[in-house]
Amino acid sequence: MTSPYVWPTDQVVLAKLDWWRDQKFGVIIHWGPYSRLGVVESWTLCQEGEDFMARPEPWQGDPDGYREFYEKLPEGFDAPAFEPERWAEACAAAGMRYVVFTTKHHDGFAMYDTRLSDYKSTTTPLGRDVAAEVFDAFRAHGLGVGVYFSKADWHHPDYWTPGLPTPDRHANHADPGRWRRFTDFTHGQIEELLTGYGPVDVLWLDAGWVKPPREDLDLPRLAARARELQPGLLVVDREVHGPQEDYRTPEQTVPVELQPFPWESCITLGPSWYTAGPGETYKTAGEIVRLLCRIVARGGNLLLGLGPDHTGALPDTIYERLAEIGAWLGTHGEAIYGTRPCEPYETDDLVFTRRADTIYAIGLRVDLDEVRVPLPQPPQAVRLLGHDGPLDWQTDDGEVIVRLPGSHRARHAFALSLTMPPAPNP
Template identity: 50%
Template sequence: MKKYIVLLLLLGIARMTQAQQHAEQDHSRYVPPTDEQVKAKLSHWQDVKFGLLMHWGTYSQWGIVESWSLCPEDEGWCERRGPHAHNWYEYKKNYEALQTTFNPTRFAPEKWAEAAKGAGMKYVVFTTKHHDGFCMFDTKQTDYKITGAKSPFADNPRSNVTKEILAAFRDKGLFMTGTYFSKPDWNVDSYWWPYFPPKDRNSSYDPKKYPDMWKKFQDFTYNQIEELMTGYGSVDILWLDGGWVRPYNTIDPAISWQKSIPYEQDIDMARIAKMARSHQPGLLVVDRTVTGEFENYVTPEQQIPDQYMPIPWESCMTMGSSWSYVPKENFKSAHQLVHTLVDIVAKGGNLLLNIAPGPDGEWHNEAYDRLREVGVWMDRNGESIYETRPLAPYRQGKWAFTQKGKTRYATYLAEAGETLPTRLKPDGLSLPEKARVMLLGPEKKCPVKNGFIEVSAKTAQAVGSSYAYVFRIEE
């Protein structure tokens, strides 16, 4: 009987998780932009397909989850460790003191940009500030920043790391640039007001009861975003996180974490977006999970939608198992990363892949290795990824489909170690006998017979082992 009850509980949790994923992938309420410059930039963003996200801050020194150990919630990702784990006030004091020892002397963003370019990435989003409030840019609104008086890296000529990173990637000529910015800020008194110690991730007070304090926080947020939009060169994407900071009428009760938001936390996105676009015309604004005119594309996290979505979207996922730096990371294989990218693009999305720098300002060596391996595949097969649009049936069996004009691409997702079969039938895609089929890589013609692609032994040998095999189809 107990086993039966446990099974029912597990099934219930699975159904709840599935329901929440479906709610987060719901595209029926998407509001397309009307600004012509925004529409043009969004179309270009949909062409580039593959981007780099980086979570980096003082937390990398402890090798812990970004920000969340400060949050007084009983959740696994908020778990505190160390000598002050059982005293939240002492823990927060010691966490914030990491500012005094954060000194990433190996910081060299050109190396990251070169590696990302080699992998075929074409845009970058950098965490200028996470929920803990530590600023990785030279803000004038707080001294809790990498350029602050308490920070040993402040004397380094490259201390304004956001500016250095965006410039390094921009200099490669291919990159769109984006600024991740956390709407909640757990360091400032106007959000976590010490008069009301925080109980959870939300503002520690009801903004409607204390409007002057909330207005102070709104202005703080506005001013920081304006700094990013005016002092850091051209910016293509404002990527906003912390979706519980939102108007109350936007809460979706079908999503468990939104249902727990206690009150209105509206930071006036209309005002922010208007200001930001006055400085950066055509700026894409991504107010994550807050459906409406300020979520120009949606961002399922650590998941790939079950099927094609006819709106602009991006899966943000980690290369390893953590968003933030951990000393021993469990990196995904290049095989898995390529399959992930192909799957996402076939369903109409982009992949934003996270790599976390360490406290010294360097990536794990394995991260460079993975990017090189992915880059080899992209060099041969990138035309089936970039500037393409999904082609029905999108994803079926071991196949993924894209198109560019009248040219179709059928990608066979091989199992690890699988060699190219000599006879293949793309599931759900009809192939006329007259179709001209070319295997990318060796650029070898493959005849079509009775709806099957025939691959000669010589051609199979020429292409060698691959994570996925791409056929260009023209008629």
């Protein structure tokens, strides 16, 4: 049984959570030296036998040799096409409102200039503080900032102790002294990110298996210190339900109905979290637009996953998708941003959002000529976003019947704005 959601009690955190719920659309960017191999991030270091953990040839039967090979990947990580300004410009134009960037994945490689390890981007041929440049670029375009940080660290000797087997993703020892050192190390790295990298809105902690009682990183102390450094910070100890999970993060899926707590679906644009190589297929802009509409109508945010290839470049197709999504939001964004779910939530090909006295009925089929919107009372006015002319509409038995103009066919989805009479004073 899923544990109940615990609402924050800190008023500053609640205000930030309300801000975050208004943003609706963000981007999560995975990138690291693993991109040189085209494998699934850090997971090929894990020996649990899942298909996504499969190692490239010829390393399937040589776990120790593969780990040594993998940890030398940074020696060739030069990324000549790394242009965070271009990423930020494209994501802002797509209508994204915040970025979550992978400062450290499970392999322990820091994409920032940590003082606590030499396993980091500034010691590679690239020689740059990647996270700092990404955060600065996205802030310059008005986006909020989220720090992705894995609580696991398969490079650190106090998580995976050298000389001991590493049969799974967990720490491979039960030494209290080693674990205390690892806990201090983890707290220290997060403190670096929250003191030297500007304003941070979200601390997005991955590796949900790192939790009490087996792997206790003292998250209450970590979260308290994090909010001393960044007041109002949202802490997302994902998959560890409790007071350090300010919003929930279903991965590659969308809840089937309205959820009674803040949530965010993290879903990739392509087949993986970053660009593994040429020939990849991506979801269409229409699929993403309609996905966003359903998620927002169910009370969530969409965190769209993408990432550059080993050179630091995003493929042209990703830029094309982002531009097309942004064009739709440029016309229809008022039905998305700053809204909340609205009954009846979904009917047939319509989903609903609301802001104050305005209800938005978003149509997920663009070939309709007529729309029937169930409403408890007649609206005062009806508009079709992106259409300047009057609409032919009438009310009938608890429904508003709207004839869509033949000259107007929105791409991907359309949105009706229905202005309702003000609620009577109590």
